[in-house]
Amino acid sequence: GAGVSQSPSNKVTEKGKDVELRCDPISGHTALYWYRQSLGQGLEFLIYFQGNSAPDKSGLPSDRFSAERTGGSVSTLTIQRTQQEDSAVYLCASSKRGVTGELFFGEGSRLTVL
Amino acid sequence: AQKVTQAQTEISVVEKEDVTLDCVYETRDTTYYLFWYKQPPSGELVFLIRRNSFDEQNEISGRYSWNFQKSTSSFNFTITASQVVDSAVYFCALSEAMNTGFQKLVFGTGTRLLVSP
DSSP states (O other): OOSOEEEOSEEEEOTTOOEEEEEEOOTTOOEEEEEEEOTTOOEEEEEEEETTSOOBOTTOOSTTEEEEESTTSOEEEEEOSOOGGGOEEEEEEEEOSSSSOOOEEOOOEEEEEO | OOEEEOOOOEEEEETTOOEEEOOEEEOSOSSEEEEEEEEOTTOOOEEEEEEETTOOOOEEETTEEEEEEGGGTEEEEEESSOOGGGOEEEEEEEEEOOTTSOOOEEEOOOEEEEEEO
């Protein structure tokens, strides 16, 4: 597709359930980022994939959060045993190597944990 | 640690007014990059501008202008003659220079701009 695609756009789940959020980056973009946007908060960095290198997981808030990127393209963010404080919009972005540093964002996946 | 502060949570103006969105940053790096992104009601963040720490020239793009001042660690954004379509949340962001060629951005909490007709 032309832009970064995320699914689902909305997810409502019960506390304790696992959820998976998917991101399909722009073709040719080798870097992929996950951010979290909570109400009244800025964008919180979660994880960053760069090509085939080991990901930068420094922003993951707990070991309930994990992400993988298969084949250097699609990425899945998994949240295990969801908690109410996990409720947020999860944003994915991709970029290509270059001097602009421009990140292209998807529309996000809104997660609500009841 | 890097930090971006956008002290203005929400600003309301009437169409055609000028408005300035403030951004103050903290970093120990001598080489870094500053960004502004716009998040309209649809939710998708849109890149507006990127500046590197060695270029303090102000930039103007149509009704938008940016004032970068290293002495005060600020990177303010001004919209001249605001329009209803400017209503959005605006984020300022900071990135360290990465030799990988990619950027890892630290964002501020955003400023919601509401432009009324």
